[in-house]
Amino acid sequence: xxxxxxxxxxxxxxxxxxxxxxxxxxxxxxxxxxxxxxxxxxxxxxxxxxxxxxxxxxxxxxxxxxxxxxxxxxxxxxxxxxxxxxxxxxxxxxxxxxxxxxxxxxxxxxxxxxxxxxxxxxxxxxxxxxxxxxxxxxxxxxxxxxxxxxxxxxxxxxxxxxxxxxxxxxxxxxxxxxxxxxxxxxxxxxxxxxxxxxxxxxxxxxxxxxxxxxxxxxxxxxxxxxxxxxxxxxxxxxxxxxxxxxxxxxxxxxxxxxxxxxxxxxxxxxxxxxxxxxxxxxxxxxxxxxxxxxxxxxxxxxxxxxxxxxxxxxxxxxxxxxxxxxxxxxxxxxxxxxxxxxxxxxxxxxxxxxxxxxxxxxxxxxxxxxxxxxxxxxxxxxxxxxxxxxxxxxxxxxxxxxxxxxxxxxxxxxxxxxxxxxxxxxxxxxxxxxxxxxxxxxxxxxxxxxxxxxxxxxxxxxxxxxxxxxxxxxxxxxxxxxxxxxxxxxxxxxxxxxxxxxxxxxxxxxxxxxxxxxxxxxxxxxxxxxxxxxxxxxxxxxxxxxxxxxxxxxxxxxxxxxxxxxxxxxxxxxxxxxxxxxxxxxxxxxxxxxxxxxxxxxxxxxxxxxxxxxxxxxxxxxxxxxxxxxxxxxxxxxxxxxxxxx
Amino acid sequence: xxxxxxxxxxxxxxxxxxxxxxxxxxxxxxxxxxxxxxxxxxxxxxxxxxxxxxxxxxxxxxxxxxxxxxxxxxxxxxxxxxxxxxxxxxxxxxxxxxxxxxxxxxxxxxxxxxxxxxxxxxxxxxxxxxxxxxxxxxxxxxxxxxxxxxxxxxxxxxxxxxxxxxxxxxxxxxxxxxxxxxxxxxxxxxxxxxxxxxxxxxxxxxxxxxxxxxxxxxxxxxxxxxxxxxxxxxxxxxxxxxxxxxxxxxxxxxxxxxxxxxxxxxxxxxxxxxxxxxxxxxxxxxxxxxxxxxxxxxxxxxxxx
Numbered sequence: 022x023x024x025x026x027x028x029x030x031x032x033x034x035x036x037x038x039x040x041x042x043x044x045x046x047x048x049x050x051x052x053x054x055x056x057x058x059x060x061x062x063x064x065x066x067x068x069x070x071x072x073x074x075x076x077x078x079x080x081x082x083x084x085x086x087x088x089x090x091x092x093x094x095x096x097x098x099x100x101x102x103x104x105x106x107x108x109x110x111x112x113x114x115x116x117x118x119x120x121x122x123x124x125x126x127x128x129x130x131x132x133x134x135x136x137x138x139x140x141x142x143x144x145x146x147x148x149x150x151x152x153x154x155x156x157x158x159x160x161x162x163x164x165x166x167x168x169x170x171x172x173x174x175x176x177x178x179x180x181x182x183x184x185x186x187x188x189x190x191x192x193x194x195x196x197x198x199x200x201x202x203x204x205x206x207x208x209x210x211x212x213x214x215x216x217x218x219x220x221x222x223x224x225x226x227x228x229x230x231x232x233x234x235x236x237x238x239x240x241x242x243x244x245x246x247x248x249x250x251x252x253x254x255x256x257x258x259x260x261x262x263x264x265x266x267x268x269x270x271x272x273x274x275x276x277x278x279x280x281x282x283x284x285x286x287x288x289x290x291x292x293x294x295x296x297x298x299x300x301x302x303x304x305x306x307x308x309x310x311x312x313x314x315x316x317x318x319x320x321x322x323x324x325x326x327x328x329x330x331x332x333x334x335x336x337x338x339x340x341x342x343x344x345x346x347x348x349x350x351x352x353x354x355x356x357x358x359x360x361x362x363x364x365x366x367x368x369x370x371x372x373x374x375x376x377x378x379x380x381x382x383x384x385x386x387x388x389x390x391x392x393x394x395x396x397x398x399x400x401x402x403x404x405x406x407x408x409x410x411x412x413x414x415x416x417x418x419x420x421x422x423x424x425x426x427x428x429x430x431x432x433x434x435x436x437x438x439x440x441x442x443x444x445x446x447x448x449x450x451x452x453x454x455x456x457x458x459x460x461x462x463x464x465x466x467x468x469x470x471x472x473x474x475x476x477x478x479x480x481x482x483x484x485x486x487x488x489x490x491x492x493x494x495x496x497x498x499x500x501x502x503x504x505x506x507x508x509x510x511x512x513x514x515x516x517x518x519x520x521x522x523x524x525x526x527x528x529x530x531x532x533x534x535x536x537x538x539x540x541x542x543x544x545x546x547x548x549x550x551x552x553x554x555x556x557x558x559x560x561x562x563x564x565x566x567x568x569x570x571x572x573x574x575x576x577x578x579x580x581x582x583x584x585x586x587x588x589x590x591x592x593x594x595x596x597x598x599x600x601x602x603x604x605x606x607x608x609x610x611x612x613x614x615x616x617x618x619x620x621x622x623x624x625x626x627x628x629x630x631x632x633x634x635x636x637x638x639x640x641x642x643x644x645x646x647x648x649x650x651x652x653x654x655x656x657x658x659x660x661x662x663x664x665x666x667x
Numbered sequence: 668x669x670x671x672x673x674x675x676x677x678x679x680x681x682x683x684x685x686x687x688x689x690x691x692x693x694x695x696x697x698x699x700x701x702x703x704x705x706x707x708x709x710x711x712x713x714x715x716x717x718x719x720x721x722x723x724x725x726x727x728x729x730x731x732x733x734x735x736x737x738x739x740x741x742x743x744x745x746x747x748x749x750x751x752x753x754x755x756x757x758x759x760x761x762x763x764x765x766x767x768x769x770x771x772x773x774x775x776x777x778x779x780x781x782x783x784x785x786x787x788x789x790x791x792x793x794x795x796x797x798x799x800x801x802x803x804x805x806x807x808x809x810x811x812x813x814x815x816x817x818x819x820x821x822x823x824x825x826x827x828x829x830x831x832x833x834x835x836x837x838x839x840x841x842x843x844x845x846x847x848x849x850x851x852x853x854x855x856x857x858x859x860x861x862x863x864x865x866x867x868x869x870x871x872x873x874x875x876x877x878x879x880x881x882x883x884x885x886x887x888x889x890x891x892x893x894x895x896x897x898x899x900x901x902x903x904x905x906x907x908x909x910x911x912x913x914x915x916x917x918x919x920x921x922x923x924x925x926x927x928x929x930x931x932x933x934x935x936x937x938x939x940x941x942x943x944x945x946x947x948x949x950x951x952x953x954x955x956x957x958x959x960x961x962x963x964x965x966x967x968x969x970x971x972x
Contacts, residue, residue, distance in 0.1 A: 172968055174901075592972050611970035614933035645883050646930035 686844025702832020726863030
């Protein structure tokens with residue numbers, strides 16, 4: 022039976038439990054969080070009732086119930102997600118089951134582990150702050166176990182001090198511990214899971230889905246002024262194959278340099294790409310040669326050697342006005358005019374009209390653009406569904422669509438009229454974050470446009486969406502949408518404060534990403550080289566780590582030693598005495614005076630009561646009666662040194 | 668030997684008031700520190716008897732003033748009465764002119780009357796008709812107070828509470844003491860047969876000895892740290908005043924003397940702290956006087972080297 026109501030340590034433990042389990046609400050199932058909340062509330066409530074302890078059988082039943090629930094929810098009990106869920110539930114149950122200091126310690130260790138578990142899901146600064154708060158509370162719980170009567174502020178202060186003292190060691194480990202390639206926290210299974218972003222196919226609706234997401238796709242920091250909005254076309258997958266409904270990526274051929282002559286004005290920028298689990302990279306049209314570890318595809322895409330599973334950073338120089346594809350191969354052009362044999366008859370008919378009178382490809386293009394401009398097409402995020410013959414349906418019936426409708430239909434029309442064309446997907450636009458000056462491109466900037474091949478000028482970018490809704494390109498998505506269309510949250514009017522906050526937050530998160538999460542083996546090597554340790558292998562790192570930790574520990578010890586040296590010799594003698602008794606299991610309480618302490622010692626060590634009493638008495642005399650001579654103090658400290666407690 | 672006086676006094680007192688050695692020590696400590704004592708408890712636990720015992724055993728001139736709601740300041744200090752023979756006003760001293768005053772149920776009188784007594788306590792003199800009259804020495808006031816939530820009382824304001832050096836509670840006697848109480852003779856009649864064990868001059872000597880007790884710098888540091896910690900404590904409305912700090916130190920000296928030492932230890936400060944600070948500190952949360960466990964926490968929050 023619990024003998025009394027909750028003390029400070031138990032209250033701290035409750036706070037630790039709350040601070041540890043609640044952040045997990047972001048990914049744990051709602052029912053489990055509710056169960057944990059009920060368990061913690063019960064613990065808090067029981068703390069107010071002396072002599073209350075839930076029956077063990079009930080706790081066992083609850084534990085079994087929760088385990089069964091987790092098994093049902095995740096369909097197994099092994100792996101990261103059910104593991105964390107089980108731990109969270111067990112922590113809450115452990116509080117209810119706890120009866121003594123030992124159980125509090127076990128619960129605190131569990132809490133430490135669960136705080137670590139937060140990083141399995143998310144590594145943002147906010148999560149780090151939450152975990153730090155939990156760690157602080159857990160440390161304070163341990164302190165409260167030892168000094169239950171000290172005020173709460175004292176616990177908090179000491180815990181903060183302890184963590185601060187640990188910080189330099191943490192920093193050494195962070196900087197020097199050998200790094201592995203790949204995301205620091207993501208477990209292998211997570212790295213391949215679905216991440217929102219462009220895909221290698223495009224069908225009606227696939228891009229408009231993305232347009233509601235405020236997630237960052239990538240950030241670009243320009244060395245000079247950024248290009249004007251109308252030139253911000255970030256090239257992604259180029260889709261050439263069409264099966265009547267969906268556009269597909271054509272397996273491109275690769276080279277180590279771009280297949281065009283780069284000229285015209287150049288924009289240099291550093292691009293930080295969020296992981297999307299695909300191999301393609303994004304860059305402004307058209308990237309210059311000389312990117313390390315990047316392959317240039319024949320359709321001017323950039324590919325990494327392996328899928329981007331952690332934040333990738335590379336410096337690109339782009340020349341938007343370069344002429345590309347002047348000498349395009351027959352095979353590419355053939356692929357760019359291929360259409361399914363069946364379907365969309367009305368579009369074929371329209372293409373026949375455009376091609377009457379044997380016009381040049383330029384003229385066909387002009388006529389098609391005129392058709393798009395004059396066709397009363399509406400740009401909307403929620404177009405009506407298209408059944409069979411989606412191109413026909415869009416061009417002639419619904420006339421409402423998003424960029425994928427415009428781009429897909431336009432390319433289809435051009436091909437039907439005999440002009441090679443293809444769909445390019447990627448991102449259009451980008452917004453400068455006023456806090457750090459970087460351009461942020463979000464998933465809502467996802468876009469699709471067309472490229473048309475003209476014999477005299479090669480591939481020319483045509484954006485049919487711009488013909489129907491020029492505002493999309495000049496002013497962004499929001500300005501071009503109809504009243505009542507759903508918008509990404511950040512684009513709604515009346516949310517400017519939110520946008521401000523988001524800018525600041527993203528700038529902070531970027532620094533965090535660059536310096537904390539992005540600290541990969543390359544950066545570690547760079548840093549060590551700058552410190553003068555070239556080619557550091559793990560042995561070197563281990564040595565450096567031990568050396569740094571030793572220096573830090575020596576500094577801390579030195580500090581403590583100097584403080585002790587400055588202490589009065591009588592104080593030192595008394596501290597030695599108290600340390601000696603503490604080793605035998607009887608520590609002087611910090612506030613305990615010599616006479617009170619002597620009484621406790623006499624009870625604990627009756628055989629040596631006289632000697633212990635004498636020492637305490639001498640100390641009290643020297644400290645609180647008359648200072649005595651240095652010889653008196655020396656005599657006392659010798660007496661203390663000779664003392665052996667049995 | 669002043670210390671012998673202490674042991675004899677305590678021994679005699681504890682034969683009359685059973686099972687309250689600690690409280691008797693505290694009461695004596697208060698008298699030796701030249702402070703005044705406030706006893707706060709429910710009726711019938713022996714508050715009045717304690718005052719009688721002290722007066723009797725030290726041989727002090729004793730006056731009891733029963734405070735009631737219609738008591739006037741003149742009833743305490745005295746009045747000037749016109750003397751027809753000499754055609755002058757003659758001052759008739761009130762009950763305050765005694766060496767030990769028992770102010771019984773001090774919180775039943777109006778604030779005006781209370782303050783008349785409290786001024787006398789502070790100044791050790793009274794002023795009547797423009798004349799300042801010194802009070803006898805030693806001058807020791809024991810006031811009793813029923814818990815303030817009883818009806819028909821005027822609780823002493825905080826500024827007046829500060830004039831009492833210490834506040835103690837007596838509490839119910841333990842089993843053995845209460846059995847002895849029930850079986851034995853009436854305490855009053857026991858007391859009336861007792862002769863004083865020391866005299867008023869001995870109390871004055873003890874007071875002087877206590878003032879001369881050794882206090883080292885380290886102990887002053889400790890008292891200061893303790894007082895400062897009450898001022899930094901967020902649980903309280905306000906910390907201890909410098910006057911309270913002085914009171915704490917003189918109470919610690921007196922306690923050390925009662926304990927038979929010629930120097931003051933931190934333990935002495937800790938022993939008197941709850942009684943010196945208890946009625947001066949109030950919880951910010953509800954304005955109640957700081958409870959015992961809060962006071963103990965304050966002691967435990969100040970480390971000794």
